[in-house]
Amino acid sequence: MNDPLAKIKPWFQGVSLFWPVLGLGLLLIFNAVFSPSFFHLEIRDGHLYGTLVDILNQGSKVMLLAIGMTLVIATGGVDLSVGSLMAIAGAVAAMLVMKISFAMAVAISLGLATVAGTCNGLLIGYAGIQPIIATLILMVAGRGLAMLLTGGQIITFEHPSFVFLGNGHFLGLPFTVTIVAIVLCFTLVATRKTAIGLFLESVGDNEKAARYCGINAALVKVMVYAYSGLCAGIAGLIATSNIKAADSSRVGEFMELDAIFAVVVGGTPLTGGRFSLVGSVIGALLIQTLTITMYNLGVAPAVSPVPKAIVIVAVCLMQSARFRAQILGWFGKRRIAA
Amino acid sequence: MSIPVLRAQNISKAFQGVKALDGVELTLRTGEIHALMGENGAGKSTLIKVLTGVYTPDSGGIEFDGVAIAPGSTREAEAAGISTVYQEVNLIPTLSIADNILLGRQPRRFGCLRKGEMKRRAEAALARLGLKLDVGQPLNSCSMAVQQMVAIARALDIQAKVLILDEPTSSLDEREVEFLFGIMRKLRKDGMAILFVTHFLDQVYAVSDRITVLRNGKFVGDYQAAELPRLKLIGAMLGRNFEEMEHLREETAHAAPSRKVFLETHKLGRRGIINPIDLNIAAGEVVGLAGLLGSGRTETAKMLFGIDLPDQGEIQIEGEKVSIKSARQAVQHGLAFCSEDRKSEGLIPHLSVRENLILAMQASRGPLRLLPRKEQDALAAHYIRALNIKTPNAEAQISNLSGGNQQKVMLARWLAMQPKLIILDEPTRGIDVGAKAEIEKLVHSLKSQGMAVLFISSDMEEIVRTCQRVVVLRDRKKVGELSGEDIQVNRIMNVIAHHDE
Known part of the structure; x- marks a missing residue:
């Protein structure tokens, strides 16, 4: 009862953050040794600049996707369509922002992404289609839809509010950091201060038992895919704002995979059940740090996935209790042999 | 009369200290249908898994045709001549009947399948059951009963002397059950020893010659079916002796008249x-x-x-x-x-x-x-x-x-x-x-x-x-x-x- 951590523990329950934090820590130490400018921060015009800030700023999209993806994966599913939903939201917002009010443009584009996510959820929850297939449909078709909307053109815009979204500063930090913080806090409260988190974990851990308890598993699934769609929409607006243009063919490409990596690295098992939103955000930061480390070391972009893959595999292996036992077993045997 | 083809003696098997089988015996003779009975947890499935090499017994031995065997895998048990058809038919629904019967042991020449030979062997296996089917049709176009027959035909293709049927009738309707029994009787006439596991009492008495009863992992007895009344069988399964059954019930609280x-x-x-x-x-x-x-x-x-x-x-x-x-x-x-x-x-x-x-x-x-x-x-x-x-x-x-x-x-x-x-x-x-x-x-x-x-x-x-x-x-x-x-x-x-x- 006197445990000082007792109050914050529920936020991290069930999932060990030890390995992702260790991975991120090691990566930062590596950078501290090999690229001295990595930790250099400076203040220009009252804004903070530096590599660490870049990681937070550029990692914001994957962090947002990973938050939505965490909930999806907690129910035992996966959402492959988030990259394409980013493209749709970006395209719609870019087209509308010059014609109607900024608030309306944002609302419509995010609403559309949420509806698209809901469709995923309906296919999975009520039609019983496997998540990987259901979301694959939208992954492929969604990008086509975005291209159709923009007529295959890159749509540019000049709109100070929209540009601020992905490039502005707030409290000395990029505004994207604020967006991520708000979404993360909202999601934490929505899952842990209600029973939604418990329902997600129950459905992911043993769907049949959850249904027998009277939980509407199908509705739970619709909700998580809708939310994942919303998160993807926000990420899409940021990505579009970043380059001041909607490039439907490139926005969010392969980003669904980064988001899945982030969730898994963050300790939420792909089989569903216990989840950790904080873990996923740390996982997303780890992946972004890795990407930037690669740039700093001058690794050609074409080969950078290889070292990235190695680090991700290493973190995942370390999380596996069986793998750790195996390693310990080897060492144990060797000691006996010696 | 018939001679023992398989004899398992004093089989014990424990899982994490819990005895699933404790000194169990089973004797199968050629040309008999032998029912294995017992309630849940009696050890029926464990015994079958020991016979088919899925589990290695902690103690005891299995003799097959008078030779001690110790199958280490299903494949070894099949090679020895013990074939099993499991409750959930383990077949591949989208493959053809012939593929299913011969899966894993298709006749090959230079690494290529010999389709003609496969068809011939599959038809021969089905003929032993008195069945004539188009062996090229996919399995999922057949009824459950036929799928069951195909599973049995698969078991027969390996020249088995002992056939284990684990709850073969649980997904069949009455007519299909009769058909299956016909085939079981035919195989019995050919000298096959069949171990028949089921929960349906009527079916046990319809086809079985002898009955082995297990209870809580222990061997209860090996009876001639004709000499074991139903009540005795249930008694043996549940562990009650009728002669000395005592009146256990506490005074009954009669249902209140104002029953709602x-x-x-x-x-x-x-x-x-x-x-x-x-x-x-x-x-x-x-x-x-x-x-x-x-x-x-x-x-x-x-x-x-x-x-x-x-x-x-x-x-x-x-x-x-x-x-x-x-x-x-x-x-x-x-x-x-x-x-x-x-x-x-x-x-x-x-x-x-x-x-x-x-x-x-x-x-x-x-x-x-x-x-x-x-x-x-x-x-x-x-x-x-x-x-x-x-x-x-x-x-x-x-x-x-x-x-x-x-x-x-x-x-x-x-x-x-x-x-x-x-x-x-x-x-x-x-x-x-x-x-x-x-x-x-x-x-x-x-x-x-x-x-x-x-x-x-x-x-x-x-x-x-x-x-x-x-x-x-x-x-x-x-x-x-x-x-x-x-x-x-x-x-x-x-x-x-x-x-x-």
Whole structure:
């Protein structure tokens, strides 16, 4: 009862953050040794600049996707369509922002992404289609839809509010950091201060038992895919704002995979059940740090996935209790042999 | 007469210290159909897995044709001449019949399949069963019975001398069962030894020559089927000796005259699952559902709880007709269902004791009105104390608890809802004696609190001890109802064994 951590523990329950934090820590130490400018921060015009800030700023999209993806994966599913939903939201917002009010443009584009996510959820929850297939449909078709909307053109815009979204500063930090913080806090409260988190974990851990308890598993699934769609929409607006243009063919490409990596690295098992939103955000930061480390070391972009893959595999292996036992077993045997 | 082809002696096998088999014997002779009987947990499947090389016995030996064998895998057992057809047909539905029969041992030449030879061998295997089929058609275009035949044909292709059929009839209708029996008799005439595992008494007597009975992992006896009356067989399976059966029942609390029926069913049934059944349960009454495994007890419970939807008949709750189409609706009507399959239908394994305990209650409150943490803790603490749940604390992961304590958490989950009717399906299975007694005591106190209880158990004595009325099921049919003084183990068994309606 006197445990000082007792109050914050529920936020991290069930999932060990030890390995992702260790991975991120090691990566930062590596950078501290090999690229001295990595930790250099400076203040220009009252804004903070530096590599660490870049990681937070550029990692914001994957962090947002990973938050939505965490909930999806907690129910035992996966959402492959988030990259394409980013493209749709970006395209719609870019087209509308010059014609109607900024608030309306944002609302419509995010609403559309949420509806698209809901469709995923309906296919999975009520039609019983496997998540990987259901979301694959939208992954492929969604990008086509975005291209159709923009007529295959890159749509540019000049709109100070929209540009601020992905490039502005707030409290000395990029505004994207604020967006991520708000979404993360909202999601934490929505899952842990209600029973939604418990329902997600129950459905992911043993769907049949959850249904027998009277939980509407199908509705739970619709909700998580809708939310994942919303998160993807926000990420899409940021990505579009970043380059001041909607490039439907490139926005969010392969980003669904980064988001899945982030969730898994963050300790939420792909089989569903216990989840950790904080873990996923740390996982997303780890992946972004890795990407930037690669740039700093001058690794050609074409080969950078290889070292990235190695680090991700290493973190995942370390999380596996069986793998750790195996390693310990080897060492144990060797000691006996010696 | 016939000579022994397979003799297993003194087979013992333990899992984590629990003896699944303890000195079991089995002798199969050429040209006989030998039934292996026993209730759940008797050790039938473990014995089969030992014979087929899935498990290595801790002690004891298997002799095949007078030579000691020790199969280390299914493949080795097949090579020795022991072939098995499992309950769930292990075939690949999209492949052709011929592919399925020869899968894994297709005739090859230079690494290529010899289609002609395959067709010939598949047809030959089916011909032994007296079947002529187009072996090129995909398996999933055939009926379940034919699929079963194909599985047997697959087993025969390997020149087996012993054929093990594990519950081959559970998914067949009567006509198909007759057809299967025809084939079994034909194989018997050819000198095959068949080990037939089933729960259906009628079927045992229809085809078997001899019967081996196991109980709680121990060998009970090896009988000539013709010389073993049904009642004796059931007695052997359940471990009761009729001559010395004592009158166990405590004085019966006769059902109060002001009996208020809570739930009633009229001709409630679902084709192929359970025949139309009439039930009624009153508040403050414990009604037992008795019957052997596979008699339709769990199916009835699942129908009441909206899991398997009935296709005929109706349910009335407190006199009003209701439609229960999901577990959610059942809960809203004040029903609770504690499943026999704790692992796949009850536990949320990675969540804590507290979370498992409050789940049904939280589900009925909806997602947004989170039960305050203080109340959660209070509820968990209350039930941990009241049901004597042994757990380090309420936050322990439930999968780390013992079976009996997990079961108590499942009970607590539903008791917290204060349901009007609780369906307990095998609430004491796989838990130790102490916990068993506590759960029985709990049922008594629930009854006196005015809760209606539907109590399903394979343990006849437990039924006799706890129930005011007992509905007896056999072969997915209600075959009788006992109440008051009539509730005695031998009476129940009589009803189960009785041949005709």
